[in-house]
Amino acid sequence: MIPAAFEYYRPKDMAAVLSILEEHGDEARVMAGGHSLIPMMKLRMADVQHLIDLQDVDGLSGIEIGADAIRIGAMVTQAAIIDHPDLAQTAPILREAALQIADPQVRYMGTVGGNVANGDPGNDMPGLMQCLDAAFTVVGPDGEREIAARDFYEAAYMTAREDQEVLTAISIPLPKGGYAYEKQKRKIGDYATAAAAVQIVKDGAACASASIAMTNLSDTPVYCEAAGAALAGTSVDNAALSAAVAAMLDDIDPTEDNRGPVAFKKHVAGVILRRAITRAWSRA
C-alpha cells in the first residue's frame, strides 16, 4: 500500500491552487481531509502526480449562519460540524448525520467539502445535501459558480465540477421542520447498507412538505422528489408512508456487494426510510 511518487503542494491561497491545476490538468488533484484520495493512491487506483493539499488555503474553514442560509467552508471537518453549538440548533440533521460518519478519528480529518466533492455514492453528505437543497460553490479559471446538490452528481465519482474547479463552500437554506438521518451499517466506519435523510414540515396535523434523499443505493445519491410529494398533504399515516417508500423504491437502483443482495437492500431501504420519516415527523 505504497503510492506512486507524486509532487506535493501546499499553497496558501486559491489563486495558487488554480494555477497548479491549470498547469497540470487532470494529473493534479486537490486534497481536503484525504480520507478517500490517499487510500486510493496507496492502492494505486488513483494516479495523482500532483497533489494539492488545501489545508493552508485561507477562507475554507468557516461556518456562517445567516438569516436565510448556512454557509459551510469546504475544509470544515465532520468533527467541527458535530461540535458547533449554533449549527446543532439551526440544522440539527447535520450533526445527526455527521455522528454516523466513520469514527471519531476519521471525523477529525474528514471534511464536508471532500465528502460532497468526491462523488462517492457511499458518502453520507451528498444525499443529505440533496435533501437540504444545498448548493455547492466551485471556483475555477472562469471564476465562481454555484451548482445545486441535486444537479451535481452524474455517476460514481463523476460530478458537475470541472477538473480545474475546486469546491470551496456549501450553502444550505435554513432547514425547517422535523428531521432525521437514519443509517444502517454493518459496523462503525462502514458505508451505509441504506441511509435516508428526511426533512419534513408540518402544518397543523398535515405534512406541508417533505424532502427525502437516499444514500448508497445507486451510483449517485438519490433525491426522491416523488417520495416527498407522497407525504405532502397527508397526515403521514401508514398509507402515506407506504406510498413514500414505494416512490423511493422506484428511484433507487442498488447493486449487490458484501452488504447483501439487491432484494435485501431494497427491503432495508424501505424500513430505514419509514423509520426516518416517522422520526422526522415526531420532531416536526
Add this chain to the structure above:
Amino acid sequence: MKDEVASRKERAENLKGMGCSRKRVEDARFTQGKGNYVDDLKLDGMLFGDFVRSPYAHARITRIDTAAALEVPGVLAVLTAKDLEPLGLHWMPTLAGDKQMVLADGKVLFQGQEVAFVVAEDRYAAADGIEAVEVEYEELPVLVDPFEALTSDVVLREDTVDANGNPVDGAHGPRKHHNHIFTWEAGDKDPTAEVLANAEVVAEETMYYHRTHPCPLETCGCVASMDKVNGKLTLWGTFQAPHAIRTVVSLISGIEEHNIRVISPDIGGGFGNKVGAYPGYVCSVVASIVTGKPVKWIEDRMDNLMTTAFARDYWMKGRISATKDGKITGLHCHVTADHGGFDACADPTKFPAGFMNICTGSYDIPTAYLQVDGAYTNKAPGGVSYRCSFRVTEAVYFIERMIEVLAIELNMDAAELRRINFIKKEQFPYQAALGWEYDSGDYHTAWEKALKAVDYDGLRAEQAQRVEDFKAGKTRKLMGVGLSFFTEIVGAGPVKNCDILGLGMFDSCEIRIHPTGSAIARLGTISQGQGHATTFAQILASEIGLPADSITIEEGDTDTAPYGLGTYGSRSTPVAGAATAMAGRKIRAKAQMIAAYLMEVHDDDVEFDVDRFVVKGAPEKFKTMKEIAFAAYNQAIPGIEPGLEAVSYYDPPNMTYPFGAYVCVMDIDVDTGVTDIRRFYALDDCGTRINPMIIEGQVHGGLTEALAVALGQEIAYDDMGNVKTGTLMDFFLPTAWEVPNYETDYTVTPSPHHPIGAKGVGESPHVGGVPCFSNAVHDAFRAFGLRHTNMPHDHWRIWKTANELGLHG
C-alpha cells in the same frame, strides 16, 4: 500466633504470586507506544523487499520480465523461482507435511500468491519495482469449492499425480483423488453406524464453518541479516514459535543451527497467524545472503488478509442419535476441509485435522466416528488455529450446534438436553469415544451456576412472551437465548503423540537466581500480548518465594532461551507454565539444602514457608529466599555447587481440558437483520487461576473475536477466486462500538496432572463464544421453524433467514 498468620498473608501478598491480579508489566511500554515490533527495527544499510503477487487464482506463468523493474531507481534485485531453484528454496516444507511454493514455480494457485520478490533500498522503491515487473499469465480453470475440486478433472498440483495422471500418496496416506490431501479418522465406524441405524431419534445437519482469518493488529514480517564475516544469520520476525522457525530455516537453508539466531521481538497479536513459515521469511533470508545487507519484509493489511494463514473452512456433516428421553447414544461427523492451494496447517504432525476429534464435546457419548477429508482449492493456504487449539473451535461449534438441532428434534429445552448428557464429575478422568482422556471437570456445577446467574427460566418466559407479541404484531424484534458449553483441549502436548516436523511439543524454562535475590527466567514460548512477563513471574514468585517484581521473564531469543515449541493452542501455561513451576521446584530443592546448612539442621527439618525456609516447629528460626540466594554465591557449602540455577524441560503427561458455560441474550430486528447483544455471561473454568485480571482480559478478547466470526467476519471468494474481503472495510474487525458488556465468572477445577493445576484460558472464550453467539441467532428463530443456517450471521443473512421463514409478511 495471630500476628504470625497475618504476617504470612502479608508476605504472600508482597510476592504478588499466583492468584494476584498483578498489573501487566508489559503495559508500561505498550501504553506509551514504546513497544519494539519488528517494523521498528532499523539497521544500517537495511534493504526492503516486497512481493509481486498474482492477480489470478489459477494461472500458468508464461513469462516474467524483470528488466524494467531493475531500471527503477533504488531497486537492487528481483528474485523469482528460477533464482531460488538452484538453492532448492523455490519450494519449502509446511508444518502440515506438505510443501509450498516460495515463489510461483510455473503457475499460481491462489490470488495474491507470491510471484517475485523485489529488493530495494526502501519500501517506496520496492513498490515501484513491483509495478514494473512484467508477468504474463495464462488463466486456468478456477476451483473454489472443495466438493467440486474433489471430483474435477483439473489437477491443481502436479506433484499429486504420477506420470499416468494417477494420484500418488500424500503426507498422510493415500489420496482418493488428485485434489485430495488426506483422510483422517477417529473412533469406531461400524459400531457408530449400527447405533445410528437402530436409534430412537436421529438428528442430522450439515453446516459450513466459513473461512475467516486471525487478522492480528500487527501483520507478519521479518528482518533477515546475514553476517558474511562470521557466517551467522540473525532473523527477527513475528514468530509465534521462534525455535521451530530456527530449525526449519536450518533444515531448508543448510545453515547450521548454531549459526542461526531467531528473535521474536514484541508481537502485536498472533492468534495462529504467525505460527507457520511464509515465503517472505525465505526470500528475506536469501536476499540478505545475496546482497550482504539486512533485508526487511513487512506485509500490508491486504497481503495479510489475502495470503497468510486463514482459519476454518470446514464443511461438517453430522448425525447424532439419542433415546426419546434425550440420552445421546452416538455421533457421526464427516468433514470436508478446504485447505487452499497448499496444506499449511500448523497442527501436530499426526493430527492433520488437529484435535477435531474433541467433537464429542462435554457429553458422555458412548459411540462416535469422525472422518475428515482434506481438499486442495484455488484459495490461500493455511488452516491454522485462530485463537483456539488445533481445530477445536470447529469441533465445539459442531457439537454445540448438533446439540441444539437434537433438542429441536426431541422438542426439548437445550439446557436440559445438555444437563442430561454432561460427563459427570465422578467419571473423570474420562475416556472419550474419539480417543482423548479428559483430565478433570465439573460441568453440572458450572452449568447450574451459569443458568442461575442469568435467570434462565425467566429468560425463557420473557422469550415466550416475545414470540406471542411478535405473532400479534406488537413487536418486530425476536429474542434469542444462546447457550454453549464447551470443553477445550489445550497444552499440546505429550511428546509421545505430539510433534511438529518431528520436534516434540514439550516446553522449557531456565531460571537463574541472582546473588541479591532477584532472578531471570527464560522460556521457549513467546508472548504476543498474553502477558507472559507478568504471569510466569507470578508462578515463580509462588514457587520460589521471591517477589514477582524481582523476576524478569525473557522469551523469544533463540540464542538465550531454552528450546521450546512456542505459543499457540493455549499451550504456554499448560506446558511452559508447568516447566516454570518444575524449574522453580528444583531451585527450591537446592535452596532447602542451603537453608538447612545455614541453620545447621538436617534438610528434612526445614520446610518452605511463602518466602523462606523455617525450621519445623520453630518458625522464629528461618532463612529467607533472599538470604539463601546470597549464600548460594558466597558460601562454600560442602557437597553443594555454588550458584542457584535450574532448567526444566516439561513433557506433559496429558493435555488439559478447560471448560466453560456461556449464555448470550440477543435481540434481533427481523426487518433489517440487525442484532443487539443485550447480555453476555461467560463462566470459565481454567483450573488454577494465575492472574484473574489477565484471565478476564483474555476472556473479553476471545469473546470479541468470537463475536466477529459469528456475526460477520469472513474471507469470501467469488467464483473466479477473487478475494472479496481483502480490506478492513469488508473484513469485520469489531471495535468498542460493536462489543457488548461481558459478565465474567468462574469455577475452579484444577488439572490433576499439571504441577500447579492450571489449564490455559486464552482461547476458551473464542471456542465457546462462537457457538454461543450463533446459537442465540438460531434460538431466536427456533419458534418459527429454523434448524440451522450458516455463519456469519451478518445483517443480510439474518434478514434472509427471516425472509425464508415468512416473517416479512
